Amino acid sequence: MNAPRTRVQRRPVHGVLLLDKPLGLSSNQALQKAKWLLRAEKAGHTGTLDPLATGVLPLCFGAATKFSQLHLDADKTYEATARLGVKTSTGDAEGEVIAGRPVNVNADDLARVEAQFTGPIRQTPPMHSALKKDGKALYEYAREGIEIERAARDVVIYKLEVAAAPALPGQSAIRLTATVSKGTYIRTLGEDIGEALGCGAHLTALRRTATGDFDVSQCVTLEALEAMSEEERLAQLLPVESLVAGHSHVMLGTEDAARFLSGLRRRGEWADAAEVAVFGAEPHAFLGTAHVVSGELIPGRLLNPIEIQQTLLSTEATP
Template sequence: MNAPRTRVQRRPVHGVLLLDKPLGLSSNQALQKAKWLLRAEKAGHTGTLDPLATGVLPLCFGAATKFSQLHLDADKTYEAIARLGVRTSTGDAEGEVIATRPVAVAAGDLARVQAQFTGPIRQVPPMHSALKRDGKALYEYAREGVEVERAPRDVVIRSLEIAAMPADCIRIRATVSKGTYIRTLGEDIGEALGCGAHLTALRRIATGGFEATQCVTLPALEAMGEAGRLACLLPTESLLAGHTSVTLAAEDAARFLSGLRRRGGWPDAAEVAVFGQAPRAFLGTAHVKAGELIPGRLLNPIEIQQTLLTEATP
């Protein structure tokens, strides 16, 4: 008989864990593993990575889940390896080979294609994606052998580097806007080179202001005690690194948290992170217009108190 499964006692956990997602796990599987290790009550991630991709996956816990959209919209940087001359059904090594062509690519060809795909471009989303059509994910249609029409999407390739590698492969490094599919970029580059291509490796090395060097792996997290795991969490406000900071005295902070506008000498700002003064605590987001601080997404008093207690625990 199997031993009874140990029930994990959940607890409130608030903050951001920068995980280096391992090969072979879906983003949700990685999230659930980290959530279990932290015994967290509430968690979410900031945009999926395919099981065959590795790298930066910010995981949001507790109050931080309220601000995860900020990193869904952030620019991201990837490194990928594409094999030229071979197209697959999925655009990566997981799919079946559907076409092969000879490869005859010179350095000038790579420079031409690099310029062609830098800046605003249009992409047709791949069938093997989580985009929905009539309430059903495209990858579900793909598994049934059904191809549906997809409208091209406008995306921006902020920077692109393409370098030749042995065995008819190229290395791609790209910083891209939200909604960009690197598998599709690899396939389109292959077509522009006249031979087709598919990705054999993909790694996200940065998202927003977060980089792979800041990340912790699941094995490292597993090897830690509870205090060590909690120490890996960044504060919720780390998601708002580009925001203007405003600090309120206790009376104004209390009124702001109740949803009331505050008036002060602040310049207009579209994105503001608001803090209480004593003790210093993150309260939420706002924007400033005509000297008024207008509340956006707010933490509730319980979340603020739990965060302060956690930060005070050695």
């Protein structure tokens, strides 16, 4: 007879875990695993990575979930490998082969497409994506063999490098390194570059190396996290305010901080700013976000007093 399963005792955990998502797991599966390891009450991620993709996946816990949208909108950097001459139904190695063409590509061709796809471009989102139509993800329609009309969207490829990549005998491949704006589909970029080269292409590997200010060198793997003690796992968490590192800072005294947290605007000699991170001076604690218009500090997303107290206690407990 099997022993009864031990129930995990959840607890308030606040902060950001930079995970190097492994191959084969969905973003939600990776999130749930990390949430279980940390025994966290509340968690969310900052935008999905496909199961076939690896790399930077910021996971938000507790109060940090209030600010996860900031990294949904962040610029991202990817490294990808695309096989030339073969198109698939999904734009990656998971799909069925739907077309094959000969490959005749040289260094000049690669330089041409690199220039062609750098800067503002328009992309049509792929059918195999999580975009929704009438409350249903496009990939669900795709699995049913239904093609939905999609509007092209404007995105920006800030930096792009295209180079020949090692490939199996009889095959050709390219390596893409791209820093892109939100909403950019790297699978679609690979497919479009393949078309511009006259042979078609599909992605065979995809790795996100940066999102916003977060870099893959800062990340921890699930395997490493599993091997740690509970204290070591908690020590991997970045503070909630790491999500607003690029914001300008405002420091409030005790009385103003209390009023700000109740949703009241404060007046001061602050320059206009669209994105402000607000801190209390005593004790030093992150309070939330705001914006400044004509010297008026207008609250945005705020931590509640319990969350602030818990983050202060966890900071004191961290060695």
